[in-house]
Amino acid sequence: MTRVLLLGGTGDALAIARILPAGHVYSLAGLGRVPDELSCAVRAGGFGGIGGLARYLHDEKIALVVDATHPYAAQMSRHAREACALADVPLWAVRRPAWQPQAGDDWREASDWGEIVERVAPFRRPLFTLGREALHHLHEIPASQHWTIRCLDAHPGNERASIVDARGPFDLDGERALFDAAGIDVVVSKNSGGRATEAKLAVARERGLAVVMLARPALPAADRIFDDAASARDALQHWLTQQ
Known part of the structure; x- marks a missing residue:
């Protein structure tokens, strides 16, 4: 065969x-x-x-x-x-194909975790959508920040991190509700492409929020x-x- x-x-x-x-x-x-x-x-x-x-x-x-x-x-x-x-x-x-920035987007590219940390330093309530990577750094969260981390599997957070276990596709209404509930002021994302997880970028665009995009x-x-x-x-x- x-x-x-x-x-x-x-x-x-x-x-x-x-x-x-x-x-x-x-x-x-x-x-x-x-x-x-x-x-x-x-x-x-x-x-x-x-x-x-x-x-x-x-x-x-x-x-x-x-x-x-x-x-x-x-x-x-x-x-x-x-x-x-x-x-x-x-x-x-x-x-x-990778996502491409559109009119109104504020994308800030990062090449690795160290650059991601630098890019989110001015913000207070980042949403991390990098999979499990941010889970390895829960002990490093600055006192000025509270992280929301979305990944596939449930994981305990701490006093400065909330973990959301969810699998796409995600729609605009659901992403808006998450941004509101968590007070998101910056999005951290891989440039995965496709439609399943693109709604977060549209919500960031409509709210004028920065997106820290991990380079492919x-x-x-x-x-x-x-x-x-x-x-x-x-x-x-x-x-x-x-x-």
């Missing part, structure tokens, strides 16, 4: 995984909810680096890898590129690159019928 390995963990990846029949593999890093409604196999956990992934591709007779990981999962994308080259397996990738990492080349899940899904459906 000609097998596909789909590297996922995003909404785009899940949309693609839904068309994979039994025998193909949807791989997750082991974080978040493991879907149970799919026909394909679901694999959670790492591969053991580039060499481990290359061996997996060989041993499992994988004929195509589709990288639909998060735009900030750059290490996984690099490992996939190098492992596919070692195993002589083609690599397709979904590369969601450089991602490796692939044999085919798709802008969205729909085009990747259609191409994969066609590829499967040709095997």
Whole structure:
């Protein structure tokens, strides 16, 4: 059997995984909810680096890898590129276009956590939407600030941090309610692209709030690159019928 390995963990990846029949593999890093409604196999956990992934591709007779990981999962994308080259397996990738600033936006780019801290220093009530990164710094919150941190999993906060466990998509009304309840005066975000989490940027724009935007990492080349899940899904459906 000609097998596909789909590297996922995003909404785009899940949309693609839904068309994979039994025998193909949807791989997750082991974080978040493991879907149970799919026909394909679901694999959670790492591969053991580039060499481990290359061996997996060989041993499992994988004929195509589709990288639909998060735009900030750059290490996984690099490992996939190098492992596919070692195993002589083609690599397709979904590369969601980055958001672009619009009229009225006040974006302030940061390249790492240190620069994020510098950019939010003048504000009192930041909203962090970086996943788990801010959770590692709860003990560093200045006395002048209270952080609201939104991530996938519940986590205890402290006297200067509130944790919101929620999964997108998020709409305008819900984001407005969160901004009001938490008194948000600045948003900290990855430039993830897509529509699922874009509403926070629209609310920041309409309220004249700054957005500290974490710069996107450089991602490796692939044999085919798709802008969205729909085009990747259609191409994969066609590829499967040709095997």
